[in-house]
Amino acid sequence: MVVRLIKPAVFAVLAGFSVLWLSPASLAASFDCDRAKAPDEKTICATRSLNDQDVTMALLYDLNRHFMAMGGRGSLMDDQAAWLKQRHTCGAQVSCLSKAYTQRIAMLRSFIDERVMTKGPF
Known part of the structure; x- marks a missing residue:
């Protein structure tokens, strides 16, 4: 009885994941792909490898902001803005x-590697 209930549930979960995975709108860029207007943003949303790089970059940027002293955050944000323009x-x-x-x-x-891993908050 339990096996009969598990099979449809597993199928439903797998089907849901496949729909999400195959859907271009489901890509998890660091920005809203539905609002992408610029050619670079549209290409990032349409290209899985770029999308993955964007997510990695955004995560690393957020980690840097979190671990950076208040005085350095402005510089990091300026660097990020310049990089986005580039x-x-x-x-x-x-x-x-x-x-x-x-x-x-x-x-x-x-x-x-330089700031956190050598000095660490630990």
Whole structure:
């Protein structure tokens, strides 16, 4: 009896995940893909690898903001705004966007390695 109930439930869950996974709107960019207007944003939303890089970058940026002293947050925010302007110049070029994300992710990771991992809040 229990097995009969589990099979439909498992199927429903898997079907739900597949619908979400295959739906372009379900991509989890750090911004609302339904409101994307610029070519760079539309390309990020439409390209899974760029979307993944965007999510990674956003997570690292938030971690840096959280662990950074108050005096350094303004500089980090300015750097992020400048990077977003630079990313925007890539337009819909996937290779340019991927390179921009790779460089930004490396920079944000190095900040964490230098500031958090060596000194830590622990």
